Amino acid sequence: MRPTRLLATIATTAALAVALGTGLTACSSGPAEPANLITMTSDTCGGPWHAGPGWTTFQLRNGNDVGGEIDLTDPKTGGIYAEVADFGPQTTTPMRIDLGSGQYRFRCLFQDTDPMLGTVVTVAGNAAGTPAQLGTPFNDLVQPAKTYQSYIEASLKTLLTLVTPLSNDLQAGHLAAAKRDWLPAHLQYQRLGAAYDAFGDADDAIDGRADAIGTDSPDWTGFYRIEYGLWHGQPASELKPFGPKLKSDVAALLAGWPQQEIELIDLGLRTHEIIENALQFQLSGHDDYGSGTTLATTLANIDGDRELLKVLQPVIAPRYQGLPAVYEWESRLQADLLKERGPSGQWTPVAKLTTAERQQLDADCGELLQALDPIPTITEPRN
Amino acid sequence: MTDVHPSGGATPGTSQGAPDDEASAVAGMAPATPATDATDAPPAPQAPREPGAGRRSFLRGLVGGIAGGVVAGGAAGVAGGYAGRAGQPADPSVAASAAAANGTLPAVPFHGQYQAGILPVPQRHSIVASFDVTAASKAELTELFQTITDRARFLTAGGTPGLAGVSGPPSDSGILGPVVPPDGLTMTLGVGSPLFDDRFGLAALKPAHLGPMAPFPNDDLDPAQTGGDLVLQFSAGSPDTVAHALRDVARYTRGGMQVNWRMNGFNSPPRPAGTVSRNFLGFMDGVANPDVTSATEMNKLVWVQPGAKGEPAWTAGGSYFVVRLIRMLVEFWDRVDLLEQENMFGRRRDSGYLLDEMGISTPPDYSKDPTGEVIPLTAHIRVANPRTAATASSQILRRSYSYDRGIDDVGNLDVGLLFTCFQQDVTRQFAAVQTRLIDEPLVDYISPFGGGYFLALPGVTGSSDYFGRSLLT
Numbered sequence: 011m012r013p014t015r016l017l018a019t020i021a022t023t024a025a026l027a028v029a030l031g032t033g034l035t036a037c038s039s040g041p042a043e044p045a046n047l048i049t050m051t052s053d054t055c056g057g058p059w060h061a062g063p064g065w066t067t068f069q070l071r072n073g074n075d076v077g078g079e080i081d082l083t084d085p086k087t088g089g090i091y092a093e094v095a096d097f098g099p100q101t102t103t104p105m106r107i108d109l110g111s112g113q114y115r116f117r118c119l120f121q122d123t124d125p126m127l128g129t130v131v132t133v134a135g136n137a138a139g140t141p142a143q144l145g146t147p148f149n150d151l152v153q154p155a156k157t158y159q160s161y162i163e164a165s166l167k168t169l170l171t172l173v174t175p176l177s178n179d180l181q182a183g184h185l186a187a188a189k190r191d192w193l194p195a196h197l198q199y200q201r202l203g204a205a206y207d208a209f210g211d212a213d214d215a216i217d218g219r220a221d222a223i224g225t226d227s228p229d230w231t232g233f234y235r236i237e238y239g240l241w242h243g244q245p246a247s248e249l250k251p252f253g254p255k256l257k258s259d260v261a262a263l264l265a266g267w268p269q270q271e272i273e274l275i276d277l278g279l280r281t282h283e284i285i286e287n288a289l290q291f292q293l294s295g296h297d298d299y300g301s302g303t304t305l306a307t308t309l310a311n312i313d314g315d316r317e318l319l320k321v322l323q324p325v326i327a328p329r330y331q332g333l334p335a336v337y338e339w340e341s342r343l344q345a346d347l348l349k350e351r352g353p354s355g356q357w358t359p360v361a362k363l364t365t366a367e368r369q370q371l372d373a374d375c376g377e378l379l380q381a382l383d384p385i386p387t388i389t390e391p392r393n
Numbered sequence: 394m395t396d397v398h399p400s401g402g403a404t405p406g407t408s409q410g411a412p413d414d415e416a417s418a419v420a421g422m423a424p425a426t427p428a429t430d431a432t433d434a435p436p437a438p439q440a441p442r443e444p445g446a447g448r449r450s451f452l453r454g455l456v457g458g459i460a461g462g463v464v465a466g467g468a469a470g471v472a473g474g475y476a477g478r479a480g481q482p483a484d485p486s487v488a489a490s491a492a493a494a495n496g497t498l499p500a501v502p503f504h505g506q507y508q509a510g511i512l513p514v515p516q517r518h519s520i521v522a523s524f525d526v527t528a529a530s531k532a533e534l535t536e537l538f539q540t541i542t543d544r545a546r547f548l549t550a551g552g553t554p555g556l557a558g559v560s561g562p563p564s565d566s567g568i569l570g571p572v573v574p575p576d577g578l579t580m581t582l583g584v585g586s587p588l589f590d591d592r593f594g595l596a597a598l599k600p601a602h603l604g605p606m607a608p609f610p611n612d613d614l615d616p617a618q619t620g621g622d623l624v625l626q627f628s629a630g631s632p633d634t635v636a637h638a639l640r641d642v643a644r645y646t647r648g649g650m651q652v653n654w655r656m657n658g659f660n661s662p663p664r665p666a667g668t669v670s671r672n673f674l675g676f677m678d679g680v681a682n683p684d685v686t687s688a689t690e691m692n693k694l695v696w697v698q699p700g701a702k703g704e705p706a707w708t709a710g711g712s713y714f715v716v717r718l719i720r721m722l723v724e725f726w727d728r729v730d731l732l733e734q735e736n737m738f739g740r741r742r743d744s745g746y747l748l749d750e751m752g753i754s755t756p757p758d759y760s761k762d763p764t765g766e767v768i769p770l771t772a773h774i775r776v777a778n779p780r781t782a783a784t785a786s787s788q789i790l791r792r793s794y795s796y797d798r799g800i801d802d803v804g805n806l807d808v809g810l811l812f813t814c815f816q817q818d819v820t821r822q823f824a825a826v827q828t829r830l831i832d833e834p835l836v837d838y839i840s841p842f843g844g845g846y847f848l849a850l851p852g853v854t855g856s857s858d859y860f861g862r863s864l865l866t
Contacts, residue, residue, distance in 0.1 A: 384560055387557075387561050387562065
């Protein structure tokens with residue numbers, strides 16, 4: 011799990027600062043003060059400073075009694091060059107940056123305090139440096155989150171309609187029919203990728219792997235358990251309970267969904283984590299419990315990713331020049347995956363791919379992930 | 394002796410030793426040059442013998458004077474002078490031992506007529522990785538080569554990676570710290586014959602002698618570890634430097650190529666100091682090599698000559714690059730008595746000396762030993778390089794590393810040789826040598842299982858040039 015941007019972490023930093031207080035004091039009040047020392051207080055966000063283009067490390071001192079966040083910004087656009095996210099009270103923190111020619115201004119966001127702005131400083135010349143990034147305000151993510159929430163709810167309803175025949179067929183011992191029901195239902199679930207965290211324990215029950223518990227464990231339930239049994243010749247009597255269990259787990263998830271909340275920070279994170287999971291577990295064949303359909307699952311994951319990118323489009327597009335590359339490589343991956351579906355709808359298992367086919371899929375997916383990797387940072391909600 | 398290293402600058406291991414072309418001409422075979430600096434010559438591992446006095450000295454008549462000079466000049470009595478072999482100057486890590494130990498070897502200039510990683514004495518660490526190209530068009534292939542060039546230019550020079558700030562993840566993995574040190578890194582890019590299929594319209598430009606590595610009778614090639622569209626060799630002073638470079642290049646080229654197989658290799662410190670690194674059979678590896686400081690010799694043996702035998706013009710400055718992954722069956726080897734081991738190689742294990750005890754740098758004159766009384770007719774060094782006028786043009790520039798990658802399926806040590814060599818014509822050189830070596834006694838103890846034939850591209854000549862430009866435009 012990634013650390014979220016919570017001020018709670020500041021408390022830890024503050025405690026540490028108290029413990030090390032003597033050392034810090036000695037450091038900052040000694041005969042040689044660090045170069046580029048800039049002090050932020052409860053009523054100033056740093057004074058003027060001077061630096062030429064090139065690599066600089068500012069020593070930011072928090073002379074305030076509370077923690078917060080410091081951004082070095084472009085005063086014209088509000089774009090952020092660099093940040094110190096956890097600025098503990100009475101601490102000194104380095105901020106390293108490759109200064110390009112242009113204007114700079116610190117912005118101080120102390121807890122329970124209105125934002126303060128520092129002096130505008132111009133770095134002369136015509137040099138390129140660390141780029142400024144336009145931050146994403148919390149409010150810009152609220153509507154995408156709502157839209158996505160509705161998408162998930164609608165998708166869960168569809169999922170329930172697809173799980174029902176699977177459950178019925180397993181209960182009736184119609185294993186051939188259950189095999190046919192399984193894939194569409196599983197793919198529908200895999201399209202929900204972005205909501206893994208929000209699903210919590212329900213995800214383990216509905217789509218858990220056997221990795222940690224083994225395929226013999228009575229605690230293993232859900233799609234993969236059913237797949238394993240259906241494609242390993244297990245008798246109807248053994249599989250019978252897993253259908254209704256899956257159906258009731260999905261129904262419970264749907265019923266509780268309106269009370270669930272999607273973390274705003276997760277929206278952008280998931281755009282790349284869905285595909286990371288696809289690469290690690292589907293495109294590798296790891297999650298193939300017998301049906302040989304992990305390439306279809308990868309496509310379903312792309313569908314889910316596309317949905318997230320769609321709702322985030324207004325946030326991402328003005329902030330990320332690489333967005334067209336995301337769409338391009340997602341399309342290339344889709345097209346190369348579709349080549350592995352036979353005329354009667356059967357899928358090539360990953361283990362049966364030729365080396366060249368596997369390399370092409372890995373290349374598409376790898377490049378897609380490289381293109382996606384700035385999105386979590388860019389869409390991180392900021393004050 | 395007027396030749397300088399073609400790429401100029403401080404290429405590790407080639408800037409000293411100043412061997413003399415004429416000395417090799419006198420010897421009439423592989424270069425034989427005495428140590429030029431007695432201080433480079435460490436104590437010999439055993440008491441020296443007086444030249445001409447040993448019972449097997451009859452091999453020595455032709456060049457005895459040179460060997461005598463070495464002994465006379467070396468206070469420690471380094472018969473044969475390991476450090477002064479032509480084209481094999483003192484171990485670079487001796488010359489720059491502090492820098493090597495600290496991972497602070499200077500940058501090797503990247504730009505030049507030839508790729509900078511071909512001629513230098515092997516470094517301590519190397520990774521050879523084969524890639525298959527997944528780029529969809531010639532334009533994307535060009536873009537791929539430009540990206541590899543950009544990464545190589547940065548990584549070999551070192552410097553501070555750009556900061557992404559708050560616009561994304563860090564642009565560098567950070568495993569070498571905030572400032573990437575050059576650490577003597579070289580990156581050598583080669584192309585394999587599959588690149589010249591119908592994907593990129595390059596079929597007509599295929600180098601004349603480039604083809605798949607056909608198995609020799611004693612080979613056991615694994616297709617998954619053989620061949621490939623491209624090969625990249627990363628060599629540097631430290632294992633993290635080469636690992637960092639591979640990771641960096643892979644990150645910036647995910648859509649354009651995928652790793653096919655790879656092997657990590659290393660060279661041990663020479664033991665005793667001042668000798669030559671040993672392989673996992675306990676023998677010094679690659680003692681005799683052409684003189685890399687002689688442009689004349691390199692033009693005859695290493696650099697492709699366009700026009701000759703149908704080589705396309707774009708290959709000027711290139712060199713055929715052979716990689717062989719050779720497992721060594723060390724458990725078996727350790728059960729073989731020393732004399733038999735030495736007869737298989739033709740050298741002493743401990744000293745690296747020829748079996749006539751005379752030293753290692755003065756070439757043997759096999760015409761004095763026509764029946765193999767001293768050095769068996771089947772000995773590896775004798776078959777590989779019979780040192781006749783007819784076989785002189787088959788000499789290769791041998792650049793080997795050891796590998797150690799754990800155990801095999803039944804618990805035997807999985808160790809061996811990451812053999813690489815460069816040459817003007819793979820058919821005339823490596824393949825001819827390897828053909829002579831078919832069924833040599835050593836084959837029972839080794840098992841070649843992978844590798845490939847490639848053409849190392851011409852060098853990148855300047856900041857607007859890129860790998861493969863002469864091939865792609």
